[in-house]
Amino acid sequence: MAGRIGDLRSNAATGGSNGLEMEEEMKYPDRQHSNGTVTTPASRGNGMSVEAHSAHGNADHDVSETSSNGARPQPPGTRKESSPLAPAFMVSAPGKVIVFGEHAVVHGKAAMAAAISLRSYLLVTTLSKSQRTVTLRFPDISLSHTWNIDTLPWAAFHSPSKKRKYYDLVTALDPELVGAMQPHLTAVSSDAPPAEQKIRHAAAAAFLYLFLSLGSQQSPPCVYTLRSTIPIGAGLGSSASTSVCISATLLLQSHALAGPHRDQLSEEAEKQLERINRWAFVGELLIHGNPSGVDNTVASGGKAVLFKRTDYNKPPRVTRLGDFPELPLLLVDTRQAKSTAAEVAKVAHLRTTHPAVAGHILDAIDKVTESAHALIASADFNPDDPAALQHLGELVALNHGLLFSLGVSHPKLEKLRRLVDDAGVGWTKLTGAGGGGCAITLLKPTTTSAPSSLSSSSSSPSPSKLRTLQTRLEAEGFEIYTTTLGGDGVGVLMPAVLTNGSAEVGGEVIDQDKFLRAEGREGVERLVGVDGGGAGGERGEWRFWRP
Numbered sequence: 001m002a003g004r005i006g007d008l009r010s011n012a013a014t015g016g017s018n019g020l021e022m023e024e025e026m027k028y029p030d031r032q033h034s035n036g037t038v039t040t041p042a043s044r045g046n047g048m049s050v051e052a053h054s055a056h057g058n059a060d061h062d063v064s065e066t067s068s069n070g071a072r073p074q075p076p077g078t079r080k081e082s083s084p085l086a087p088a089f090m091v092s093a094p095g096k097v098i099v100f101g102e103h104a105v106v107h108g109k110a111a112m113a114a115a116i117s118l119r120s121y122l123l124v125t126t127l128s129k130s131q132r133t134v135t136l137r138f139p140d141i142s143l144s145h146t147w148n149i150d151t152l153p154w155a156a157f158h159s160p161s162k163k164r165k166y167y168d169l170v171t172a173l174d175p176e177l178v179g180a181m182q183p184h185l186t187a188v189s190s191d192a193p194p195a196e197q198k199i200r201h202a203a204a205a206a207f208l209y210l211f212l213s214l215g216s217q218q219s220p221p222c223v224y225t226l227r228s229t230i231p232i233g234a235g236l237g238s239s240a241s242t243s244v245c246i247s248a249t250l251l252l253q254s255h256a257l258a259g260p261h262r263d264q265l266s267e268e269a270e271k272q273l274e275r276i277n278r279w280a281f282v283g284e285l286l287i288h289g290n291p292s293g294v295d296n297t298v299a300s301g302g303k304a305v306l307f308k309r310t311d312y313n314k315p316p317r318v319t320r321l322g323d324f325p326e327l328p329l330l331l332v333d334t335r336q337a338k339s340t341a342a343e344v345a346k347v348a349h350l351r352t353t354h355p356a357v358a359g360h361i362l363d364a365i366d367k368v369t370e371s372a373h374a375l376i377a378s379a380d381f382n383p384d385d386p387a388a389l390q391h392l393g394e395l396v397a398l399n400h401g402l403l404f405s406l407g408v409s410h411p412k413l414e415k416l417r418r419l420v421d422d423a424g425v426g427w428t429k430l431t432g433a434g435g436g437g438c439a440i441t442l443l444k445p446t447t448t449s450a451p452s453s454l455s456s457s458s459s460s461p462s463p464s465k466l467r468t469l470q471t472r473l474e475a476e477g478f479e480i481y482t483t484t485l486g487g488d489g490v491g492v493l494m495p496a497v498l499t500n501g502s503a504e505v506g507g508e509v510i511d512q513d514k515f516l517r518a519e520g521r522e523g524v525e526r527l528v529g530v531d532g533g534g535a536g537g538e539r540g541e542w543r544f545w546r547p
C-alpha cells in the first residue's frame, strides 16, 4: 500500500534489497540499436490507425491549423493512404522529492530522493509517412510546434566526425550540435514573452537534441503530446520527468530498448533503465545547464535512492533504498516561481566568493544526509517511534537551515516554515532547488488520528491543529499536494488502450482529443493514470522496467 504525502505517509517501497549498490555501466555502444524488442500486446482492433494525409509541412511552423491528431487538414480530393500505422503509445515518468541533500548533490555530496505519484504522460501518435513532420504539443506550457523532418540538421548530428563514444555522448552536450539546432528553435513561440519563451525553448531543445541524436531522417512522422500532473518549476522534478518520457520514447522508437516485459529479469531491466536515464540526463543538461542527475535517476528508476556523483567524469553511485520507511510528510507548494538553473548558479557563485564557508556548509549538508541515511537504514528504525522521528525531524530542520545559509530559500518558504513551526506540527525544509517551489514537513507523532485531508496517519498531529494550519496555508495562497512516495519509475502503455472500466470494445483507446480534453490532474489520471488515479489498483496495461 503506497503512502501519501499531503494526507500522507510515504510508501515503504516494495522490492529491492536495502543498500543494493549499483555502479552504472558504461558499456553501451555508440547509439546502440539492440535487437531487443518492445513487448506490445498484439495489436488489437482498437481503431487507432490514423488516416494518412498527403499535405506536407514546408518548414518549421506553428501548428494552429492542425487537426486533433496533429495532422494538417486534408485538401479536398487528396487520396488517402491505407498502410497501417504504428499504434499510438504512451510513456509516463514520475516526479520526485529530495528528502535530504539538494544543491550539495551538485557538488559531489549525497542526496536522498524518492519518486512521487505525480507524473508526466507522453502520448505518441504516428502519422502517415507522407507527412514528413514531427510535432510537439505540450499544452502545459502552451507549446505547439511542428518541424519538417527533412529540414532538420541530420548531417551535423550524424557526421562521421561526431561518432563519439557512448559515454561522451550522454555526459556532455556538443556545443556544435547545440549550435546546429539553434535556428530550428528560434521559430518556436517567437512571439511569446521572454520568460515563457525560455520555458518553451528549454523543453523544445531537450526534445530536439534527443530526436536528432537518437533518430534519423527516416524517423516516423509523429505527434508527441505531453501532459503532466507535476507542478512546473516547483522543485518536484517536472523537467526530469519530461526528459525521461522523451528519452524512453525516442529510445523505444529507435528500437534501442528491450521491454518492459512483465517477466523481465531485474538485471536486464536495470540496463534498460540506465540507458533511458543517461539520455534523460542529456535532456536535463539542455533544460538546467548543470544537473546532478539525481532527478532523472529517480524519474527513471522510481522508488527511493541515495545518490552521489563525486566525479562528473564517472557514473554516479546510486544506492536503491528498497525499504524506504513510511514517513508522515506534508508537501506544500508556495506557488512562487523559481528557476533551478538560477538557484544552482547562486550556490556556484557562493562557492567562488566564499569557498571555505560554502565548502563547510555543503559538507554539513552531506553529514545531515549521511546521518539520515544511517538512521533510516538501521534495522531497528521505526517511523512510529517518537524519538526516532524527532531525530529525523531535527535533521530535516538542520538541512533547511543550511540551505537557507546557501541563499536558496525565499521569503515565501520562510513564511511557510514559520506557519508550520507555529502550529507545532513538524519539521520543515525546502525541497528541490528552492528560491520558491515546494517544502516538505515531517509531521510530529501524536496518538490522535487525523481524518482531515491533511493526514490519515495514526501518528500524525491532531486534526484540529492540522485543519487550522491548512486554513492558514491556503490563506497565504499555498497549495497542499496529496501524493505518495516511492512509486514506479518510467512506464509504457503500448498500445495506448486501457481496459479498466471501459465500455469500448477492446478497451478505451486514448487518442489525442481525449488526452487533451482531460480536465486537470484528476481528468488526466482518470484517463491514463498509472495507478488508476486513486481509484485503487494498478492499471494492468502499464508496464515498467522493475530493477
Ligand SMILES: Nc1ncnc2c1ncn2[C@@H]1O[C@H](COP(=O)(O)OP(=O)(O)O)[C@@H](O)[C@H]1O
Pocket: 120, 138, 140, 141, 198, 199, 200, 201, 202, 203, 204, 226, 227, 228, 231, 232, 233, 234, 235, 236, 237, 238, 239, 240, 242, 287, 288, 338, 339, 340, 341, 432, 433
Ligand atoms: N509539463 C511540462 N510540459 C513541458 N515542459 C515541461 C513540463 N514540465 C517541465 N517542463 C520543462 O522543465 C522546465 C522546468 O524545470 P525546473 O525549473 O527545473 O522545474 P522542476 O523543479 O519542476 O524540475 C520547464 O521550463 C520546461 O522546459
Ligand SMILES: C[C@@](O)(CCOP(=O)(O)O)CC(=O)O
Pocket: 098, 101, 102, 103, 104, 105, 106, 234, 235, 236, 237, 238, 239, 290, 291, 292, 293, 294, 295, 340, 344, 431, 432, 433, 434, 437
Ligand atoms: C538543486 C538540485 O539539487 C535539485 C533541483 O531539483 P528541481 O529542479 O527543483 O526539481 C539540482 C540538481 O540536483 O540537479
